[in-house]
Amino acid sequence: MARDVNQALAREFGLSAGEYRNVLEIMGRTPSLTELGVFSVMWSEHCSYKSSRVWLKQLPTKAPWVIHGPGENAGVVDIGEGLAAIFKMESHNHPSFIEPYQGAATGVGGILRDVFTMGARPIANLNALRFGDPKLARTRRIFDGVVRGIGGYGNCVGVPTVGGEIDFHPAYNGNPLVNAMTVGIADKTKIFLSAAAGIGNPVVYVGSKTGRDGIHGATMASAEFGADSEEKRPTVQVGDPFVEKLLIEACLELMATDAIVAIQDMGAAGLTSSSVEMAGKGGVGIELNLDHVPQRETDMTAYEMMLSESQERMLMVLRPDRQDIARAIFEKWELDFAVIGHLTDTGRIVITHNGQVEADIPLAPLADQAPLYHRPTEETPPQPPLGPVADPVGLGAALRTLIACPDLCSRRWVWEQYDYTIGGQTVMRPGAADAAIVKLDGRSRALALTTDCTPRYVQADPEAGGAQAVAEAWRNITATGALPLAITDNMNFANPEKPRIMGQFAAAIRGMAAACIALDFPVVSGNVSLYNETEGKPILPTPAIGGLGVLEDAAQAVGYALAPGLDLVLIGTTQGWLGQSLWLREVTGREAGPPPPVDLAAERRHGDFVRGEILAGRIAACHDLADGGALIALAEMALAGDTGITVEPGGDAAIWFGEDQGRYILATADSAGLLGRAAAAGVPAQRIGASGGALLTLPDGDTISLAELRRLHEAFLPGWMDGAS
Amino acid sequence: MKAVVTVMLKAGVLDPQGKAIGQALAGLGFSGVGEVRAGKVIEIELTGTDPEAAKTQAEEMARKLLANTVIESFRVEVA
Amino acid sequence: MKAVVTVMLKAGVLDPQGKAIGQALAGLGFSGVGEVRAGKVIEIELTGTDPEAAKTQAEEMARKLLANTVIESFRVEVA
Amino acid sequence: MKAGIIVFPGINRERDMAIALERSAGKKPRMVWHRETDLSDLDLVVIPGGFSYGDYLRCGAMAAQSPIMAAIRGHAARGGHVLGVCNGFQILTEAGLLPGALLRNQGLRFLAMDCHLRVERADTDFTRHYQRGEVFRAPMAHGDGNYFADDATLDLLEGEGRVIFRYATPSGEVTPAANRNGSARNIAGIASANLRVLGLMPHPEDLVDPLMGGEDGKPLFDSITAALAA
Ligand SMILES: Nc1ncnc2c1ncn2[C@@H]1O[C@H](COP(=O)(O)OP(=O)(O)O)[C@@H](O)[C@H]1O
Numbered sequence A: 001m002a003r004d005v006n007q008a009l010a011r012e013f014g015l016s017a018g019e020y021r022n023v024l025e026i027m028g029r030t031p032s033l034t035e036l037g038v039f040s041v042m043w044s045e046h047c048s049y050k051s052s053r054v055w056l057k058q059l060p061t062k063a064p065w066v067i068h069g070p071g072e073n074a075g076v077v078d079i080g081e082g083l084a085a086i087f088k089m090e091s092h093n094h095p096s097f098i099e100p101y102q103g104a105a106t107g108v109g110g111i112l113r114d115v116f117t118m119g120a121r122p123i124a125n126l127n128a129l130r131f132g133d134p135k136l137a138r139t140r141r142i143f144d145g146v147v148r149g150i151g152g153y154g155n156c157v158g159v160p161t162v163g164g165e166i167d168f169h170p171a172y173n174g175n176p177l178v179n180a181m182t183v184g185i186a187d188k189t190k191i192f193l194s195a196a197a198g199i200g201n202p203v204v205y206v207g208s209k210t211g212r213d214g215i216h217g218a219t220m221a222s223a224e225f226g227a228d229s230e231e232k233r234p235t236v237q238v239g240d241p242f243v244e245k246l247l248i249e250a251c252l253e254l255m256a257t258d259a260i261v262a263i264q265d266m267g268a269a270g271l272t273s274s275s276v277e278m279a280g281k282g283g284v285g286i287e288l289n290l291d292h293v294p295q296r297e298t299d300m301t302a303y304e305m306m307l308s309e310s311q312e313r314m315l316m317v318l319r320p321d322r323q324d325i326a327r328a329i330f331e332k333w334e335l336d337f338a339v340i341g342h343l344t345d346t347g348r349i350v351i352t353h354n355g356q357v358e359a360d361i362p363l364a365p366l367a368d369q370a371p372l373y374h375r376p377t378e379e380t381p382p383q384p385p386l387g388p389v390a391d392p393v394g395l396g397a398a399l400r401t402l403i404a405c406p407d408l409c410s411r412r413w414v415w416e417q418y419d420y421t422i423g424g425q426t427v428m429r430p431g432a433a434d435a436a437i438v439k440l441d442g443r444s445r446a447l448a449l450t451t452d453c454t455p456r457y458v459q460a461d462p463e464a465g466g467a468q469a470v471a472e473a474w475r476n477i478t479a480t481g482a483l484p485l486a487i488t489d490n491m492n493f494a495n496p497e498k499p500r501i502m503g504q505f506a507a508a509i510r511g512m513a514a515a516c517i518a519l520d521f522p523v524v525s526g527n528v529s530l531y532n533e534t535e536g537k538p539i540l541p542t543p544a545i546g547g548l549g550v551l552e553d554a555a556q557a558v559g560y561a562l563a564p565g566l567d568l569v570l571i572g573t574t575q576g577w578l579g580q581s582l583w584l585r586e587v588t589g590r591e592a593g594p595p596p597p598v599d600l601a602a603e604r605r606h607g608d609f610v611r612g613e614i615l616a617g618r619i620a621a622c623h624d625l626a627d628g629g630a631l632i633a634l635a636e637m638a639l640a641g642d643t644g645i646t647v648e649p650g651g652d653a654a655i656w657f658g659e660d661q662g663r664y665i666l667a668t669a670d671s672a673g674l675l676g677r678a679a680a681a682g683v684p685a686q687r688i689g690a691s692g693g694a695l696l697t698l699p700d701g702d703t704i705s706l707a708e709l710r711r712l713h714e715a716f717l718p719g720w721m722d723g724a725s
Numbered sequence B, C: 001m002k003a004v005v006t007v008m009l010k011a012g013v014l015d016p017q018g019k020a021i022g023q024a025l026a027g028l029g030f031s032g033v034g035e036v037r038a039g040k041v042i043e044i045e046l047t048g049t050d051p052e053a054a055k056t057q058a059e060e061m062a063r064k065l066l067a068n069t070v071i072e073s074f075r076v077e078v079a
Numbered sequence D: 001m002k003a004g005i006i007v008f009p010g011i012n013r014e015r016d017m018a019i020a021l022e023r024s025a026g027k028k029p030r031m032v033w034h035r036e037t038d039l040s041d042l043d044l045v046v047i048p049g050g051f052s053y054g055d056y057l058r059c060g061a062m063a064a065q066s067p068i069m070a071a072i073r074g075h076a077a078r079g080g081h082v083l084g085v086c087n088g089f090q091i092l093t094e095a096g097l098l099p100g101a102l103l104r105n106q107g108l109r110f111l112a113m114d115c116h117l118r119v120e121r122a123d124t125d126f127t128r129h130y131q132r133g134e135v136f137r138a139p140m141a142h143g144d145g146n147y148f149a150d151d152a153t154l155d156l157l158e159g160e161g162r163v164i165f166r167y168a169t170p171s172g173e174v175t176p177a178a179n180r181n182g183s184a185r186n187i188a189g190i191a192s193a194n195l196r197v198l199g200l201m202p203h204p205e206d207l208v209d210p211l212m213g214g215e216d217g218k219p220l221f222d223s224i225t226a227a228l229a230a
């Protein structure tokens, strides 16, 4: 190996001077290149959570229905009937900026593996996406690639993509966010974990071969890969969804036997993190002989194999007497299967290659002495109150603007590229309800799934915004009639070394934690993505929430498509909160004021009441109020059901476009009964209109036809993408 | 004049399609098949008459649109 | 030895991809662009040493698998 | 009726198909791994949707070359019934069991949406529970569903009454707007000369339950179940 290991190289590998000193102390000597590589990836922000760990601890993670919280490949909750839902969300932001199609595709592949590695058959994918200013050609190219990539991978593996969310903001110009979520189902007594056990047990590699994918370019800048100045190797990984599909089927087939002791996907930092974590969690040692690693390229070094991020690979510890059964299954699915090592009692990871020991590291200090930072934080100062705002345009014009704007327009163009019916269990498709409803095959039970975050609120007030993101996920699930059970999160923030950013993170966690506790909605898995900024420009703080709820009977689910002849009742309190609202931004051009406060007690009371009414079969349609406020929610209900609405007269822009939280619109044949029960439950409710006809009649008497509304709503994305290549 | 732009994944980049084709060929009983790589070819009719200019133009097309130079390389022939 | 199989849609089969590329090139400001056709190229490493035999083998591969002769035509080069 | 569903690597709608068949026939179809060679126990062979071999090279191309196709050909030659849906349709055309080919969708994008199909013949074993001219809804989910054949073949298919389904508006008009993938003459499904091999792009198997939005696809499975009741 041509390069000397020293502090300069350690810095190139991303280790600070202090961290490198720590490495020297643990090793008691200068580490080899491979050893330094192992330390650098295990102690990276991505694997060690060194900046975020102290804060993540504040999230509530327990509830009677939580089977496994954070710490495993994905979170596991009991959903009844002996079944568990396994789910997690993960980011692929940076790769998606460099190569949108492959970045997004491999993001989907990675999160799928985190879920099926635990024994679950994936039944749904969702995503949470943020893009820059749509006026930029680059934004369009990234958007196109990301959508194609998510579809390309998800459609091929045959997991329906049933939901997601998309926002645009110039803060994401140089740093889009691609967060992907997978939900799977398993027998709750057959969950597979990653802690290795059984000294002498074989360590088995399955899936695709290893290439030099994703090994970081900076660490490659030397002569060691051949004298000729070959074209700079891309650090982009290419996904193979076909192999992933085979891997899912082969793993599930093997999981039906008793062959597996422990299993983990090879995600970020591939072979390194999977082997170190499996051995570390099991408190055993591990010895790997890299000669046996299936390789796609020639002359790979130990360093390269340990750091490769080639996709579609898994690492397992097997019962030795079941090795042949396992091999036969993987051969049937035409996947590589190789015994590459075994467990030892040394507490060390030992890596050999070509008869040479390339690394020999004690595992305990690698984990226990991983860096942990209490980085300085600085609170975001509160936004000054908004004060009085004049309405420059009136209700009709504002509705026409908002319903067509990039953040509120129809996402049909996107979801029509995602297979959302495969599996034959999709009860509520994209565009039909506040959460997607996916039934469990052969049962009446169903899951309600959603992703949510309002980054402009988090930017203005990280704590309120963090609480709002959790509350909105809870509300979206509730609005279908389902009982919210748990969340996964994806904390996307900028550079944590800046106190203001770290302060955003800490405050968002505070807000999230408060909401999780108040709503009985614990965090069972998640991901942290930091350093999301380009040229010093940070993204909006974006703690994306993936929520999961359960419905005992899928037939009880309601969507927001409206039928004629119903009364519309607004649940919740409307003050007319315009701070950080889309009306303020799109109509007056201002991003100002504090975001709407979340009253968690009211949120819970209103939601529990709404769910009760839905499950009692008294509600024909329900929609939560979010971006754009009441009039936007009404317009969306009208469009989804192709049914007009006459809205009650009175009220101004603040009333109709304000974004007060904790609100729902219910469609019912019996508003008197509903109002009575709401009053009895202490839940604010008022009748705000009735459905029928083909017009939306606004509170000021202005009308707009559904046809025009639909044209406006559906225009932006197809128009914007027309001619995109 | 016609420019033919051939776009292939760069060396070292996983080529799932080429891999699958290689396996299928072996399955069909073809022997002696080594690595298979799959790529795209784009044939462009050009009105110009100067082959050098056509080549330069096609190369620019490849860089700007036809190839994703993050993971793909290309070559241009003019006939 | 390497066989390069180029597969193009037959004349008369609509090529929406070629058309879209043509439009995108025009949109990027390239002038003098006529018809654009998009096809596939498959490069196959072969262990044999006889170019004639390699060509025959690659042609058979194309007929059997690489091209669908209902819609596509192919050409083989050996290098 | 004994039905079998062929599972090629990368196929992914086999379970959807099994659900639909079981709903109509009352019993589970047999899952047939692509390396099996004996289909003699089956009345109906189904090639379901998915991405066999990743849809690499051309959709269905590699599956069409696999050894089990000989058994499927034999089954068809004996007058057995074969149903190919989506990737299954692509495989049947690639294997030459049905004429034509499925090209990339005209808009070059994957299309996941409900479409409406007009039933052109209600006197086949697959369509008896529909009325001729009836329109039903079916989800489609494909990137390469643009049916192509040369004019002579198209004329032959029309002349022999082998066009079974066409993309149409909900009221049954066969218009360009209803033909999102750009198929020749709005063709969504065709049959062999003996009408026993049927291929179609959309997914009737994903609409057999009111909970999922309707039972529009069920008559197809009821039809073949009744035809093959023994
Ligand atoms: N923001 C978060 N909230 C809750 N749990 C988290 C968060 N970030 C990470 N985790 C948990 O930390 C563990 C390690 O995550 P990660 O490194 O992303 O796993 P993997 O390597 O499988 O992708 C997982 O159990 C994950 O759920």
Ligand SMILES: [Mg+2]
Pocket: A073, A113, A114, A264, A265, A267
């Ligand atoms: Mg994992």
